[in-house]
Amino acid sequence: MKKLSWFNKLVFFLNMVVTVLTFVAYVLPFLAPKVFPILSVFTLLLPLMLVLNFLFFIYWLLQFKKQMLLSGIVLLLGITFINKFYKFSQENVPQTQEDFTLMSYNVRMFNLYRWVPDINAKDSIKQFVGKQDPDILCFQEYAPSDDVYFNHYKYKYIFSRNDRYKTGQAIFSKFPIVDKGSIKFPKSSNNVIYADLKKGNDTIRVYSMHMQSIKIAPDIHEKIDEEKSKRIFKRLSEAFAKQQLQAELLVAHKQQCNYPTIICGDLNNSAFSYVYRSIKGDMNDAFEEVGSGFGKSYNFKYYPARIDYIFSDNNFQTKSFNTFNGFVNSDHFPIMARLAITTKEDK
Structure with missing residues (x-):
């Protein structure tokens, strides 16, 4: 020294x-x-x-x-x-006809309030989803609209709140839905929905989560003074405390399920958080398994925020994972994973 x-x-x-x-x-x-x-x-x-x-x-x-x-x-x-x-690129895992794809996407009510300048955002999202054609599609901040429909999915579960625009979540599936439900969070407009899907001889449970929002704009133009900083800090700490309770409710519900399970959606928190660790548990994070780059899923300027996830238990093999961070029609980017149900011989 x-x-x-x-x-x-x-x-x-x-x-x-x-x-x-x-x-x-x-x-x-x-x-x-x-x-x-x-x-x-x-x-x-x-x-x-x-x-x-x-x-x-x-x-x-x-x-x-x-x-x-x-x-x-x-x-x-x-x-x-x-x-x-950050993840370096992984080698491609061979694909088979038994694989299936799952997409999770917070669509922010299909740009109802013109948050993004593209006035055709709804059509763009519809076309994008049609092109990617995932077998299972989970939407957060979903608002039913006559202009946005996904008729090529035979099965669907839409959960709407009793607000003006019936916002909520939706799960669309090419596989039959044999059961469905929601987990209500106390003193919150956020929630989790789930659907049990029949794929061949297997039944899969898919949870779509939208955890407590932290309400920070992706691009802050106004000056951040000391008073505003204190308010943001307080809002974040309160949101994370609520997320802990919400995570506990989700984990407790999942523990009652005997099916192979996938949890996806908008966690509204980082991969370094207590809430992430609680929900992930011993499940696999698709990005960590086969992702690449920063995996940025939230359009926050100058910061590679990854707050949307696809977790799967050990009954699945993750073969690929993509974050479509070039597709800007919401404050979140769509994420998609290719998965396969593993047999006893595979384990």
Whole structure:
């Protein structure tokens, strides 16, 4: 430390601060938001912490300084977090006729209030879905419309709230729906719906979740002053505490199901959160299995936010996963996975 220049001493001090904050963020997925509501907000910054540690590591490495070990060790200890943040391309898994595809998409009421400039957003979404033609289609923030219909799906379950536009969720399926229902969340307009689908001799349960919204606009133009920052921070911490209760209700419901299970939808939280960890449990995250890049699913400017997920239990093999982040007709991007039901011989 004595041999460092004054500038490098300053850099190393900042490096240590970032290291401490990163370790705090590593622990937060194991701490309930209801107990630490303010700290839980910090999980949103973990990707930034990882990037800063990488930059510090490179900075010291180029100077052949032993201080590079500090961030190097932090990155090694957080390798599982890095995999949730960025994935290198995976080899393609052979496809078969028994595979099926599932798409999850928060359509934001088909751009009812003109959030995106494309006045033909509804038609674009309909055409996009028709082109991708998933076997199972899960919509969040779905609003029935005479202009948007999906008649090529024989089976459907639409859950609508009693608001002006009957917003809610929908599951469309090429497989027969043998049972369906919803999980109501207390003091919230969000919910989970599910459908049991008959695929051949197998019955699959699909949950579509829309967890408590955090209500942060994708592109904030107004100045963020101290007072507004406090309000945003408070709103986030309250939303994450609500999400914890909602996650507990979903997990408890899932534990009563004996069918192979898929959970998909809008979690409204990062892959570094307590809520993500609770819902995922021992299920597989399709992005982590076969995804690539950042997996950005929310159109937040300058930040690769991944808040939409497809989880499947060990009865499935995930063969491919795509985030269509070039298709901007909502504040979310569609995500789709190709899956196969595994047999006992496959396991």
